[in-house]
Amino acid sequence: MNCRDADELMSAAVDGELDSETLRELEEHLRQCFPCRMEFHLEKITKHVVAKHLRRVQTPESVTHHLFALLALPSSTQWAYPPHTERHRHRRISLSLRSSSVIPVAAGVAILIGGIFFFRSGILRQPQFGDRADVMEAAVANYHAFRQGAMPVQLSSDDPEEVKRFFQGKIDFDVYLPTIAGYQLAGAGITDFKGMKCAHIVYRRDSTFIYLLQLHLEDVLRGVPLALSRSAKGAVERGDWYVAHGKDSCGVVIWGEAHTLCSAVASMRGKDLASLFSEE
Numbered sequence: 001m002n003c004r005d006a007d008e009l010m011s012a013a014v015d016g017e018l019d020s021e022t023l024r025e026l027e028e029h030l031r032q033c034f035p036c037r038m039e040f041h042l043e044k045i046t047k048h049v050v051a052k053h054l055r056r057v058q059t060p061e062s063v064t065h066h067l068f069a070l071l072a073l074p075s076s077t078q079w080a081y082p083p084h085t086e087r088h089r090h091r092r093i094s095l096s097l098r099s100s101s102v103i104p105v106a107a108g109v110a111i112l113i114g115g116i117f118f119f120r121s122g123i124l125r126q127p128q129f130g131d132r133a134d135v136m137e138a139a140v141a142n143y144h145a146f147r148q149g150a151m152p153v154q155l156s157s158d159d160p161e162e163v164k165r166f167f168q169g170k171i172d173f174d175v176y177l178p179t180i181a182g183y184q185l186a187g188a189g190i191t192d193f194k195g196m197k198c199a200h201i202v203y204r205r206d207s208t209f210i211y212l213l214q215l216h217l218e219d220v221l222r223g224v225p226l227a228l229s230r231s232a233k234g235a236v237e238r239g240d241w242y243v244a245h246g247k248d249s250c251g252v253v254i255w256g257e258a259h260t261l262c263s264a265v266a267s268m269r270g271k272d273l274a275s276l277f278s279e280e
């Protein structure tokens with residue numbers, strides 16, 4: 001089984017729709033392939049989040065009849081899409097529309113999944129630098145890697161407590177999880193850059209997001225392996241915010257939060273990004 005086959009089977013596996021032989025082949029592939037194993041984990045998270053947040057509501061009869069009238073369908077209709085191959089027989093889709101709660105639940109699923117922040121799986125990685133790297137350059141590089149799906153989150157969650165538990169015992173500083181007006185916490189990850197633990201946090205609003213790189217403040221002030229520019233370091237030591245523009249018109253804000261250095265990046269002006277945190 002290759003990765004493409006595994007990708008097509010994951011949703012059915014999570015739903016318990018695979019036969020024993022196909023499931024065994026998939027599990028064997030997942031044991032050997034880390035990226036696919038991460039992808040399968042995200043599939044399970046999606047189902048869990050949907051099941052946790054959705055609730056059934058009764059569709060008003062008038063709404064149901066109106067929708068079917070617009071579609072020119074009877075009140076009970078089934079679609080069945082035959083599989084392309086015998087191997088994919090489990091992927092047959094059968095949908096029944098009745099005057100029940102199917103329509104609002106389906107709409108809720110679409111809305112909810114649209115708000116979940118998932119990247120394609122792979123090993124979370126730090127962009128390559130030399131022996132010493134600038135924090136701002138690293139944060140901007142990571143931001144673009146996230147946007148391109150090349151740096152997936154290890155945890156997808158909008159629950160601050162769950163994110164804090166994810167970091168607990170894995171980093172030697174307190175993670176800072178601000179409340180950003182209009183944005184929702186979406187995910188987190190951890191990397192190790194030449195012995196320095198790096199915390200990655202992502203917030204999302206529709207198709208835009210804010211990336212936060214967090215590091216141990218004292219380690220950064222020492223300057224190895226990640227360092228601040230002279231002007232950024234001066235601002236942080238004074239307790240001020242350092243606001244700048246990165247490449248591709250990204251806004252960057254760097255500041256200290258207790259023993260944690262925070263570097264935020266987003267596709268907006270630096271002062272607009274800073275205002276989101278100052279409003280907290």
